[in-house]
Amino acid sequence: MELLAVIAGLEALKKENQTVLVYSDSKYVVDAVEKGWLRSWLRIDFKGKKNADLWKRFVGIYSKHNVRFKWIRGHAGHPENERCDQLAVAAACSASLLIDRGFEAGLAGGN
Known part of the structure; x- marks a missing residue:
C-alpha cells in the first residue's frame, strides 16, 4: 500500500x-x-520480487523527478x-x- 501511495503522489505532479x-x-x-536495492532489482527486471508491477510503475514516474526519501516512525505523532x-x-x-x-495476477501465478 505504501508503494502505491508514493506512486499516486508522484503521478499527481x-x-x-x-x-x-x-x-x-x-x-x-x-x-x-535510498540503499540502492531498486537498482539491483532493475538489473534483474524485478524477477522474483513481490509487487514487480508496482515497482516498474514506480520507476517510470520516479525517473521523471528528483525524488528523495526520508523514513519516519509510524504511529509516532507525525501529523x-x-x-x-x-x-x-x-x-x-x-x-x-x-x-x-x-496483485491478483501474482496470486494466480503463485508469487
Missing part, C-alpha cells in the same frame, strides 16, 4: 523534473530507493503520517475499492 521529498513509515520503500493512516483506513472500509489486477 503536474510538471516533470520536480524536486520531491517523500516521508514514509515504510522502511521497505525508503530502503529500496501528516497520522492523516495518511486515517485516509488509508477510510479507503479500506469503503465499499468502492478497486481490484488490484497486478
